[in-house]
Amino acid sequence: MMPTVVEVQELTKRYGSFTAVDRVSFEVGRGEIFGYLGANGAGKSTTIKMLCGLAAPTSGRASVAGADIAREPERVKRSIGYMSQRFSLYLDLTVEENLRFFAGAYGLGGARRDRRVQAALELAGLTDRRGTLTSALPGGVRQRLALGSALLHEPPIVFLDEPTAGVDPEARRGFWRVIRDLASQGTTVFVTTHHLDEAEHCGRVGLMVDGKLVALDTPGGLKATHVPGALYAVELADSRKMRHELANWPGVVEVEPFGPRLHVRVQGELEDDGRLEHELKHHGHNDAVVSRVEPTLEDVFLALVGTGRQSKGAA
Amino acid sequence: MRLALTALIIKEFQQTFRDKRMVGVLVVVPLLQLVVLGYSVNLDVNHVPTLVADEDRSVQSRELVAGLVAGDAFDQVGELATGQAALGAFEHGLASIVIVVPKGFGERVKRGAPAAVQVLVDGSDSNRAIVAQNAATAYMLGRAVALAQERIAQVARQRGFVPQIRPLRVEPRLLYNPALDSAIFFVPGVAATLLLIVTLIVTAMGLAREKESGTLEQVLVTPLTPTTLILGKTLPYAAIGLVDLGLVLAAGSWLFGVPLRGPLVVVFAAGLLYLLATLGLGLFLAAVVRNQQQALMAAFFVLLPGMLLSGFVTPIENMPTWLQPVTALNPVRHFVEVLRAVLLKGASFSDLTSQFVALAGIGITLFGAASYTLRRRLG
Numbered sequence: 001m002m003p004t005v006v007e008v009q010e011l012t013k014r015y016g017s018f019t020a021v022d023r024v025s026f027e028v029g030r031g032e033i034f035g036y037l038g039a040n041g042a043g044k045s046t047t048i049k050m051l052c053g054l055a056a057p058t059s060g061r062a063s064v065a066g067a068d069i070a071r072e073p074e075r076v077k078r079s080i081g082y083m084s085q086r087f088s089l090y091l092d093l094t095v096e097e098n099l100r101f102f103a104g105a106y107g108l109g110g111a112r113r114d115r116r117v118q119a120a121l122e123l124a125g126l127t128d129r130r131g132t133l134t135s136a137l138p139g140g141v142r143q144r145l146a147l148g149s150a151l152l153h154e155p156p157i158v159f160l161d162e163p164t165a166g167v168d169p170e171a172r173r174g175f176w177r178v179i180r181d182l183a184s185q186g187t188t189v190f191v192t193t194h195h196l197d198e199a200e201h202c203g204r205v206g207l208m209v210d211g212k213l214v215a216l217d218t219p220g221g222l223k224a225t226h227v228p229g230a231l232y233a234v235e236l237a238d239s240r241k242m243r244h245e246l247a248n249w250p251g252v253v254e255v256e257p258f259g260p261r262l263h264v265r266v267q268g269e270l271e272d273d274g275r276l277e278h279e280l281k282h283h284g285h286n287d288a289v290v291s292r293v294e295p296t297l298e299d300v301f302l303a304l305v306g307t308g309r310q311s312k313g314a315a
Numbered sequence: 316m317r318l319a320l321t322a323l324i325i326k327e328f329q330q331t332f333r334d335k336r337m338v339g340v341l342v343v344v345p346l347l348q349l350v351v352l353g354y355s356v357n358l359d360v361n362h363v364p365t366l367v368a369d370e371d372r373s374v375q376s377r378e379l380v381a382g383l384v385a386g387d388a389f390d391q392v393g394e395l396a397t398g399q400a401a402l403g404a405f406e407h408g409l410a411s412i413v414i415v416v417p418k419g420f421g422e423r424v425k426r427g428a429p430a431a432v433q434v435l436v437d438g439s440d441s442n443r444a445i446v447a448q449n450a451a452t453a454y455m456l457g458r459a460v461a462l463a464q465e466r467i468a469q470v471a472r473q474r475g476f477v478p479q480i481r482p483l484r485v486e487p488r489l490l491y492n493p494a495l496d497s498a499i500f501f502v503p504g505v506a507a508t509l510l511l512i513v514t515l516i517v518t519a520m521g522l523a524r525e526k527e528s529g530t531l532e533q534v535l536v537t538p539l540t541p542t543t544l545i546l547g548k549t550l551p552y553a554a555i556g557l558v559d560l561g562l563v564l565a566a567g568s569w570l571f572g573v574p575l576r577g578p579l580v581v582v583f584a585a586g587l588l589y590l591l592a593t594l595g596l597g598l599f600l601a602a603v604v605r606n607q608q609q610a611l612m613a614a615f616f617v618l619l620p621g622m623l624l625s626g627f628v629t630p631i632e633n634m635p636t637w638l639q640p641v642t643a644l645n646p647v648r649h650f651v652e653v654l655r656a657v658l659l660k661g662a663s664f665s666d667l668t669s670q671f672v673a674l675a676g677i678g679i680t681l682f683g684a685a686s687y688t689l690r691r692r693l694g
């Protein structure tokens with residue numbers, strides 16, 4: 001595997017009696033796109049803040065780019081870029097003033113600063129709007145500017161906290177192109193998102209539920225583990241009644257209504273191509289139309305949040 | 316470090332001068348306050364509205380009253396039939412002082428018997444009351460001495476002596492502020508409090524705003540050190556503060572004729588130490604509050620005692636004994652003392668050692684405490 005650049009062990013953050021991040025451990029390799037998923041309040045931002053030195057862990061340890069976050073925060077800061085969930089450039093400064101300020105804060109000067117500011121302007125598509133007040137920019141453009149600003153000092157690792165929140169789908173695709181380019185050049189990207197479709201772009205995905213990291217794998221691995229078997233979409237005349245009937249069939253794991261159709265997950269013999277359709281016709285449902293569908297991370301998420309809730313209820 | 320500090324200072328100036336309100340707060344407000352306070356806060360007690368209840372209506376009583384209202388101090392605004400009406404006159408705000416000359420006054424004076432005059436003063440404005448009372452008492456004493464002289468001379472002549480009376484003569488001569496002009500006395504106080512208001516509010520609010528908007532977080536993930544951040548957040552306002560000090564002194568001299576009798580460098584050296592304290596205080600507040608609203612509240616909690624316990628409004632000697640030592644901790648007090656001493660008396664460094672030691676001590680302590688707290692809070 002790639003050399004490890006982020007190493008997290010039993011990292012925990014408590015606010016009073018509330019545990020926002022609960023003994024989380026993982027590693028991120030160089031050049032990897034590491035996706036961090038979870039519902040509101042799951043502890044994503046809190047994890048990132050600890051890794052960026054903005055919040056002190058209650059217990060556990062972590063190192064970023066070989067530097068311990070508690071003992072050498074200054075070294076950590078030199079190797080990371082951070083884009084916070086909330087837009088946090090100066091709204092009362094112009095685009096260029098913001099970039100020149102942050103370049104200076106990162107210790108860039110002279111020709112290098114000019115070059116990096118220019119690169120950030122190009123990334124944000126703002127080369128001819130450098131004198132515009134930041135407050136006058138639309139949301140999507142602001143996000144790109146914030147990304148450009150976080151990359152000014154060419155950090156080997158970037159933490160992006162919901163970079164595409166409130167960004168339209170077209171701009172989101174552009175954003176992910178930039179992220180993939182960065183990773184292909186060796187930059188490690190740690191990114192949180194609410195959009196499960198975006199997580200498909202990630203090399204590996206960690207899933208946070210109530211402060212705990214409940215799953216961590218490649219998108220394909222997550223699906224294989226948590227949504228095993230095969231998934232079929234079934235179109236029937238009387239789908240409402242059949243939903244309950246199907247659920248009792250041996251080999252059927254799960255039946256979920258999906259619009260006018262049913263999503264039926266099966267295991268064992270029923271997984272074979274054409275087998276489910278054959279069985280349905282055999283039971284007199286001659287109108288049944290069956291097609292294979294690929295499970296999404298949405299399905300993984302539902303499966304996991306379900307078990308997460310159960311285990312929490314049992315505890 | 317140098318690059319980062321330069322970037323911070325440039326950014327602070329860009330933000331400050333972009334915000335028209337900020338320019339107002341930093342430049343226009345101090346001058347405006349100086350003018351308003353300078354003209355309205357008038358401690359000179361002159362033209363006190365005076366009512367006279369002359370129950371005697373003799374030559375002696377008329378002479379007494381005429382002499383009293385002859386100068387600038389008292390203006391007779393009317394007459395009352397009796398002293399009884401004095402209270403009503405005060406309640407209606409007709410006069411600040413009522414002179415009651417009782418019946419038989421002239422007769423007693425002629426006889427050489429003890430004669431009394433009643434001076435009633437409206438004490439609701441205590442400052443004015445004391446000054447008016449003193450002026451009236453002084454005048455009455457003068458009259459008494461004159462009457463005594465006349466009487467002695469009269470008696471002496473009856474017995475065939477040539478009287479040679481040389482009573483004690485008091486010739487008050489006020490130094491430093493000969494016209495007892497309160498504007499001259501007030502400008503140093505105004506300058507000190509304005510500097511406090513401007514620097515305290517600007518630093519506390521500035522940092523609180525960055526906390527609130529999340530920009531502080533973005534700054535804190537850069538390798539910029541807390542020291543750099545603190546310097547970047549204070550140096551621009553120290554510079555603006557010193558410019559304000561110059562502006563206020565210049566305006567004070569131009570509008571109110573406030574002199575500059577001592578070296579200007581002493582004023583600015585003290586100003587710098589004073590700013591160390593006020594900026595430190597601002598940073599400290601910024602470190603402990605969460606948002607701009609709290610910052611403003613906290614600033615006002617500090618400003619009020621800072622002003623009231625400076626000797627600028629109430630002389631320190633007039634404060635309760637237990638409170639007086641507390642004022643030694645107030646940087647405003649020491650700076651006002653330096654300003655008054657240099658501007659009005661021409662004092663220099665050697666005359667102001669204790670004030671400089673105090674200002675330096677308070678400044679270094681406050682700034683140090685603020686830096687420490689900020690470092691810990693910002694981690």
Ligand SMILES: Nc1ncnc2c1ncn2[C@@H]1O[C@H](COP(=O)(O)OP(=O)(O)OP(=O)(O)O)[C@@H](O)[C@H]1O
Pocket residue numbers: 015020038039040041042043044045046047085
């Ligand atoms: N400073 C704080 N004090 C108290 N509780 C906090 C603090 N910061 C975060 N929390 C709590 O910790 C939990 C995790 O917050 P966090 O911001 O990490 O969630 P998140 O996964 O980023 O959620 P979102 O998707 O809404 O951004 C939340 O319940 C939040 O209320």
Ligand SMILES: [Mg+2]
Pocket residue numbers: 044045046085161
């Ligand atoms: Mg978050």
